[in-house]
Amino acid sequence: MAIATTPIRVLIGKVGLDGHDRGVKLVARALRDAGVEIIYTGLHQTPEQIVTTAIQEDVQAIGLSIHSGAHNSLFPRVLQLLKEQGAGDVTLFGGGIIPDDDVPRLKAAGVEMLFRPATPMHDIVDFVKGLRVER
Amino acid sequence: MNERKSRFSSLSGLDIERVYGPDHLKGWNVEQDLGQPGSFPYTRGIYPSMYRSRLWTMRQFAGFGSADDTNRRFKYLLARGQTGLSVAFDLPTLMGLDADDPMARGEVGHCGVAISSLADMERLFDGIPLDQVTTSMTINGPAVVLFAMYLAVAEKRGIPFNRLGGTIQNDILKEYIAQKEWLFPPEPHIAIIVDTIAYCAAHVPKWHPISISGYHIREAGSTAVQELAFTLYDGLTYVDAAVKSGLDVDAFAPQLSFFFNVHNDFFEEIAKFRAARRLWAREMEQRYHPKNPRSLQLRCHAQTAGCSLTAQQPMNNVVRTTLQALAAVLGGTQSLHTNSMDETLALPTEEAVTLALRTQQVIASESETVNCVDPLGGSYFVESLTNRLEEGARDYFRTLDRMGGMVAAIEQGFPQREILDASQRYQREIERQERPIVGVTDYVEQETRSIPILKIGSEVEQEQVARLSDLRKSRDPFKMAGSLEEVQETAACHQNLLPALIDAVKAKATLGEICAALKEVYGTYREPVVL
Numbered sequence: 001m002a003i004a005t006t007p008i009r010v011l012i013g014k015v016g017l018d019g020h021d022r023g024v025k026l027v028a029r030a031l032r033d034a035g036v037e038i039i040y041t042g043l044h045q046t047p048e049q050i051v052t053t054a055i056q057e058d059v060q061a062i063g064l065s066i067h068s069g070a071h072n073s074l075f076p077r078v079l080q081l082l083k084e085q086g087a088g089d090v091t092l093f094g095g096g097i098i099p100d101d102d103v104p105r106l107k108a109a110g111v112e113m114l115f116r117p118a119t120p121m122h123d124i125v126d127f128v129k130g131l132r133v134e135r
Numbered sequence: 136m137n138e139r140k141s142r143f144s145s146l147s148g149l150d151i152e153r154v155y156g157p158d159h160l161k162g163w164n165v166e167q168d169l170g171q172p173g174s175f176p177y178t179r180g181i182y183p184s185m186y187r188s189r190l191w192t193m194r195q196f197a198g199f200g201s202a203d204d205t206n207r208r209f210k211y212l213l214a215r216g217q218t219g220l221s222v223a224f225d226l227p228t229l230m231g232l233d234a235d236d237p238m239a240r241g242e243v244g245h246c247g248v249a250i251s252s253l254a255d256m257e258r259l260f261d262g263i264p265l266d267q268v269t270t271s272m273t274i275n276g277p278a279v280v281l282f283a284m285y286l287a288v289a290e291k292r293g294i295p296f297n298r299l300g301g302t303i304q305n306d307i308l309k310e311y312i313a314q315k316e317w318l319f320p321p322e323p324h325i326a327i328i329v330d331t332i333a334y335c336a337a338h339v340p341k342w343h344p345i346s347i348s349g350y351h352i353r354e355a356g357s358t359a360v361q362e363l364a365f366t367l368y369d370g371l372t373y374v375d376a377a378v379k380s381g382l383d384v385d386a387f388a389p390q391l392s393f394f395f396n397v398h399n400d401f402f403e404e405i406a407k408f409r410a411a412r413r414l415w416a417r418e419m420e421q422r423y424h425p426k427n428p429r430s431l432q433l434r435c436h437a438q439t440a441g442c443s444l445t446a447q448q449p450m451n452n453v454v455r456t457t458l459q460a461l462a463a464v465l466g467g468t469q470s471l472h473t474n475s476m477d478e479t480l481a482l483p484t485e486e487a488v489t490l491a492l493r494t495q496q497v498i499a500s501e502s503e504t505v506n507c508v509d510p511l512g513g514s515y516f517v518e519s520l521t522n523r524l525e526e527g528a529r530d531y532f533r534t535l536d537r538m539g540g541m542v543a544a545i546e547q548g549f550p551q552r553e554i555l556d557a558s559q560r561y562q563r564e565i566e567r568q569e570r571p572i573v574g575v576t577d578y579v580e581q582e583t584r585s586i587p588i589l590k591i592g593s594e595v596e597q598e599q600v601a602r603l604s605d606l607r608k609s610r611d612p613f614k615m616a617g618s619l620e621e622v623q624e625t626a627a628c629h630q631n632l633l634p635a636l637i638d639a640v641k642a643k644a645t646l647g648e649i650c651a652a653l654k655e656v657y658g659t660y661r662e663p664v665v666l
Contacts, residue, residue, distance in 0.1 A: 068245055
């Protein structure tokens with residue numbers, strides 16, 4: 001029973017040079033309020049730093065916010081590093097300014113979910129809580 | 136009669152009553168609180184005849200890809216009646232990094248134009264007469280370096296500095312508070328800003344060395360009151376630093392400028408511009424007793440609220456932007472950017488930016504709202520809102536004074552937390568259906584029609600990296616290294632950085648090299664994480 005009550009641990013962060021942290025902080029607060037354990041990295045993280053923190057903190061999922069247009073290089077880089085470092089089972093999801101056309105390619109590359117602008121907060125919370133059921 | 140809601144409130148949460156009358160303006164004095172346009176306390180506008188004499192500057196923020204791409208966009212906009220330029224730089228440039236820096240990977244040319252060297256800056260303004268257009272540059276952390284590049288371009292073309300007009304944003308406090316693109320710790324950053332203020336006062340008299348910005352504070356989720364309070368308090372912080380450095384307030388205050396957001400609440404936003412002018416004039420008068428009335432005048436640029444735009448039903452954004460632009464005009468702005476309908480998804484296409492510019496032109500040419508100065512002056516409702524915004528900002532001023540000033544407050548995470556809390560309140564209001572958003576919470580359409588999007592290819596990054604490599608091969612390495620040493624020595628002995636920086640960019644030192652050299656002297660900044 002102890003396992004069932006262990007809160008899910010999620011790294012929430014900003015990767016790259018983008019400073020838009022309004023959305024990511026609201027997501028982090030909403031997840032925290034819903035009982036998810038949040039490791040918030042702060043701004044200006046490299047993919048290497050994100051993956052190192054994720055492994056050190058033993059998270060089940062990584063949620064990244066990108067508003068700068070660099071999603072096509074940053075998400076695949078994080079996935080590649082996770083695989084290289086034996087953490088390919090960590091779920092990667094994200095949100096931000098990501099045009100529709102780019103979504104299928106990123107999902108095919110292994111990004112589990114991408115939340116569009118104006119996604120209701122409970123959709124993100126439900127998604128993260130659903131990760132526990134799957135595991 | 137039943138009303139639709141039990142409580143009506145402004146977008147910022149101010150209670151709004153059914154109707155306003157003289158009872159709401161007790162103690163309000165038409166001479167002291169309203170005055171005449173062009174006169175203290177400037178509630179009605181900083182010029183006596185406002186748009187009857189000169190319309191606002193239509194200035195669309197533009198930049199993407201390479202310097203050549205953006206140069207073409209500038210010429211496209213000027214050809215369509217835009218009256219001033221505004222440069223958007225990409226994230227590596229905003230962070231003082233070269234395009235070949237490992238942190239720049241994937242970001243080059245995406246959010247703006249990539250400028251790593253003087254050669255890039257020359258191509259950006261190729262064929263554009265710098266003595267005839269005014270140029271605004273949205274650059275903060277490394278603003279002094281980009282300004283040095285601009286001055287060096289003018290010098291190469293034989294244009295005297297006293298004929299250059301424009302603005303560098305150069306407001307680092309709002310970076311720590313909201314936009315989050317910084318290079319150094321607050322103390323040296325503010326000293327650099329004072330350098331640019333002093334340099335412009337002495338050599339570039341038509342330039343605005345700073346645009347004290349509330350735009351990004353609002354975009355980060357603040358209320359109108361917070362935007363007003365934090366922005367004006369930032370402004371006073373810079374004035375204080377400049378005066379303490381030995382400058383006479385009248386030598387530089389007329390060159391200061393401001394930058395505000397225009398959000399959805401039509402009357403609250405109009406009141407915000409009016410309150411900003413009155414509060415600034417009163418605070419400057421009381422604190423610094425300037426002799427030149429221009430030192431009391433709050434000049435500003437405005438931009439419609441990017442965060443109000445929706446990815447769903449993007450055409451609706453044209454209507455939102457029109458209303459916001461009209462509020463800025465009725466508020467008496469000096470310059471305006473109207474967002475394009477596609478900007479929730481990408482940088483604007485030519486078609487979208489043309490429509491955004493046309494929106495301003497329709498207001499200016501057809502709506503006849505520009506004939507009378509401050510047309511809402513004397514409205515019980517608008518005057519009451521103006522008073523409440525000024526009072527709300529003064530409450531924050533007192534809190535910030537008690538905390539020991541803005542830098543101390545930022546280090547304690549105070550403005551950051553206030554903004555985050557406000558942003559969360561707003562988010563919850565939307566989720567509880569208290570703030571409907573057309574096309575998102577209401578009137579939702581399942582079928583999403585897609586609009587064309589501007590794409591930035593990866594070749595932009597490859598070409599920019601190649602150009603940098605060529606530049607590094609083409610320069611005299613000893614001269615370049617010497618110029619960087621000179622920059623470091625100047626920084627270490629607290630002398631004005633600009634002459635050394637102009638020499639360094641002419642010696643082909645790159646933006647990233649110069650900023651790295653300065654970080655060795657000043658150190659870097661670590662943000663207090665507020666969640």
